[in-house]
Amino acid sequence: MKKWMFLLVCLSFWSIQGQYRFSGQMAQENAGKSIYLSLVEDYRKSSRIYLDQIIRKTEVDSTGVFYFEGNNLPTENRIYRIHLDNCEEDKESAHFLGQCQNSPNVLFIAKNTDSIQFPTSFENQALCTIESTNPKSKLILEIEGFKEEMIFDFTEFRSDTNLALNSKNWFAKLQEYGENGEEPLVELYIFDFLSDKKNETYGFYLEDIIQNPYYDELLYRLQNSYPVASFTQQYEAELIADKQLASFGNSSVFQWQWILLLLLAVSLGFNIFLLLRNRKRKQSAEFLHKLTPQEQKIVDQIKEGKSNKEIAATLFVSHSTVKTHINNLYKKLNVSSREDILALLEK
Structure with a gap:
């Protein structure tokens, strides 16, 4: 009992x-x-x-x-x-x-x-x-207090100099606080605030993301603590996009030649892709031309993923006949498996 x-x-x-x-x-x-x-x-x-x-x-x-x-x-x-x-x-x-x-x-x-x-x-x-x-639990509530202090510092003097000084100071203070809290979720909450396009801090954020290793370190902490969470993937995608945007915006002169080079590279790559695809199709046609009508039917069945028994039932032939045809295919096409046949004929 x-x-x-x-x-x-x-x-x-x-x-x-x-x-x-x-x-x-x-x-x-x-x-x-x-x-x-x-x-x-x-x-x-x-x-x-x-x-x-x-x-x-x-x-x-x-x-x-x-x-x-x-x-x-x-x-x-x-x-x-x-x-x-x-x-x-x-x-x-x-x-x-x-x-x-x-x-x-x-x-x-x-x-x-x-x-x-x-x-x-x-x-x-x-x-x-x-x-x-x-x-x-209370870390986010404490950040709200920091945000009120930060807003006061920004609104006391509206000059560009004050904006730059306070941005540098508060970015460092909030990021350090978040990291010391040892909770990446809090750092994400801070990141959302500092990187908000509606805030005056956004311009400094685009500068900071290029030169400050903090953002990559935050990604590493998220991947270690929450590897499969949707917000980890969301942050990684935003980080990549914002870095590209920041790098583009930091150019002192808008350089059209880089855009032209990019378009040229894309065009060249597409043409190479078309050339290789057409060559592959030509090779496939040549391979198929070597085959008898019955062998071509078997190739069609292989493409559909059917087994030897299923092919025999579909074509109304014996199992051994299918094996013979497939062995002949291997010899004619110089391959050793069904996967090799698909690689030759399906692309």
Whole structure:
């Protein structure tokens, strides 16, 4: 009996360990309102609420408390958002267009086994404080504080000199903070902000991406921590494209000769491709000309991937006859396998 009790306790403990629980406190006036949990896989969609990211929905209870729990989240860290819906129910399009400005929300990092609380702050503000079993959970919230300082530095003086100095300073500060956090997801969040085309930092970003090894190092960290994640592939593709754009934009003079050379190389390559293809077709025609009508039929069957038995049934001949024809094909075409025949005739 004791053994069974011990086993039940162990199983209960294991099930708890494999579950997440995200809970928080809202003002009681929000009782009955909907609150949502979203999974943000696309870091370019971290700036506002997107309907296609929502994975769970619950309601704030009569005391202002809400919670999400279960065991269906990824086992690795991911970026999540919790937001309270303060928009009218019939204005779903406001969320879709990102126009709902009355929805308190918070971004945080979590995985399937985390327990996280969002208590109200000392000013009775909700979704502004995080208490978590995961030390990485509050890193994004801390970055929001950096961003406010950064915006103040940029707006205090609007000169080009101030823009250049602050860009260099804040790029280095945010990138260092992200790297020291040892969580590439946080670095992706920072990258999304610094490389945003709508921000004044975009011009400096195109300069920085050429000379700063940080971006390649971030790709290496992503590939090691999240090798199969979609956001890793997304970042790699953006990095390649932005480097090409930056290299092109850094030219002091727009050099048309490079474009002409590129077009010439493409044209030359295409002509070589056509020449080789036509030559291959001519060779295939010559090979087929050597074959008897029955051998040509067998070649057609080989192209369809049929076995010797299937070929025999289709052509109404014996299995041994098919083998004889195929051996004759090998001798005439100077090959030793079906793959060699396909290589000669199908291209």
